[in-house]
Amino acid sequence: MNNKNGQQSFLQIHPGDNVLVALTDLPKGAAVQHNGVELVLLDAIAAKHKFFIHDMKHGDDVIMYGTLVGKTQHEVAQGSLMTTANTHHAANAYVYNGFTQPWQAPDVTQFRNRTFQGYHRSDGRVGTANYWLFVPMVFCENRNLDIIKDAMLKELGYAQSNKYERYTKELLTAYKTGQEPGSVSFHPVNTNSADRVFANVDGIKFLNHPGGCGGTRQDAATLSALLAAYADHPNVGGVTVLSLGCQHLQVKNFLTDLHNRNPSFDKPLFVFEQQKMESEEQLISQAIQKTFEGLIRINQIERKPAPLSALTIGVKCGGSDGFSGISANPAVGYTSDLLAALGGKVLLAEFPELCGAEQMLLDRCVNKEIASRFIYLMESYNELAQKLGSGFHMNPSPGNIKDGLITDAIKSTGAAKKGGTSPVEDVLDYTEPATKAGLNLVCTPGNDVEATTGKAASGATLILFTTGLGTPTGNPVCPTIKVATNTALATRMSDIIDIDTGSIIRGEKTIEQMGAEILEYCIRAASGEEIPKAVQLGQDDFIPWKRGVSL
DSSP states (O other): OBOTTSOBOEEOSSTTOSEEEESSOBOTTOEEEETTEEEEOSSOBOTTOEEESSOBOTTOEEEETTEEEEEESSOBOTTOBOOTTTEEEOOOOOOOOOSOOOOOOOOOGGGTTOEEEEEEOTTSOEESOOEEEEEESSGGGHHHHHHHHHHHHHHHTOOOOOHHHHHHHHHHHHHHTTOOGGGOOOOOOOOOOOOOSSTTOOEEEEOOOSOSSSSOHHHHHHHHHHHHHHHTOTTEEEEEEEEOSSSSSOHHHHHHHHHHHOTTOOSOEEEEEGGGSSOHHHHHHHHHHHHHHHHHHHTTOOOEEEEGGGOEEEEEEOSOOTTTTTTHHHHHHHHHHHHHHTTOEEEEOOGGGGTTOHHHHHTTBSSHHHHHHHHHHHHHHHHHHHHTTOOGGGOOOHHHHHTTOOSHHHHHHHHGGGGTTSOEEEEEOTTOOOOSSEEEEEOOOSSHHHHHHHHHHTTOSEEEEEESSOOOOOOSSSOEEEEESSHHHHHHTTTTOOEEOHHHHTTSSOHHHHHHHHHHHHHHHHTTSSOOHHHHTTOOOOOOOOSSOOO
């Protein structure tokens, strides 16, 4: 069945599925032809939503992506809309049966000899950016970081244009002259005319956070490992550390974690402890002076050619919709396969959003040790959630459900598509660095910012972030590329979206064609030729995970 524009109006994702996905809005009473059988729709089916191919009894399995994603809660007639009232989450049990899915790598001929222009570090890694990083050991130093940020960014040409300052001034003028605020129109004028002083330094970033003291010692230890991971990140050229002095997270703990992570760490690193200084003025002025000297030093590093095998791409979805598992996620998955075949690294995280996709991933684990670690991290995480009255099955948000992701298993099996089909080479806990080429599973929450924060900690030098509803998320040190599942979103929120995969839904491009285009964009972004919207907007989101229950 096609709509008036010739576009296919529904899709059966896997031959074994007993539900169909509406690609366009389908009216109640419409007759749908599927495999020689006519289905009359008993409900209006909005695009992205699902409807049943057969009559279903209470407790029947609901199959999508070829796997169990739910069970019916009562009898459901053929042609009915899938809803949270008639379908609840269900997923198959899983066990490691050995590496049962030999991989057929994609053809990488067009990318085999390609390079990107990156920043080469002394340990052999290559960054896609060159940032200076400010790290506070404790939340008490956040204000000092804010003062330094205000002092340095504008003068050095890194301040983001604030188009709302001029608008606020115009509103104030209107108020003072007796005009109504509604009479003042907003005009997005770029008010930043400053040029970057240091051409080879892409920015100065600040990791403000609420931790370091007052919580558990375990939280302080996890934060220390996280901050050390960011200091060691390939996209970071130098680091300034601000410490109060009396907090749980001591500088010596941070330096130990940094050394353990990278014994050959040789970037410029400046540490200032406020309780050892004569005044706040001395702390801030000395931090600015030494950082300025460090900026001069790292500005001497220039971009040079690097093989695509030096890329580490994190794949993430947020604000997902019913098209996520059909367009953007599988397209990014093909990009992942291309990079894996080229010897690069791919990081797939969000463990609550792998619920229901476990067996497919276990079948791709290259050995029992890796599979056992994945099972342990998944089960211990879910058990903790259940003890606190939650669980992975409670992951979908109201926005997810409204746009067709009725159960967590539906959301998860679609989310897992971002990891492509390559073997799982390693499983990493939060903040552990990726060292093996190919697909790595990284334990993080599904929470957008906590997950992207964790991906960067494991070494992602670019993040591909798919979204169906629109999510304004970025990362301080890892350029984040937004990939829309549908053209309506890409058009409506063009200020935050970089890539539109809606052409897959319309049947204009294949998943493989779109995946190759995404890798081309990644090469340009890694070279500094494309600046993703999240970077342009200064979306430097950073939220450490306290290892509590966050889905």
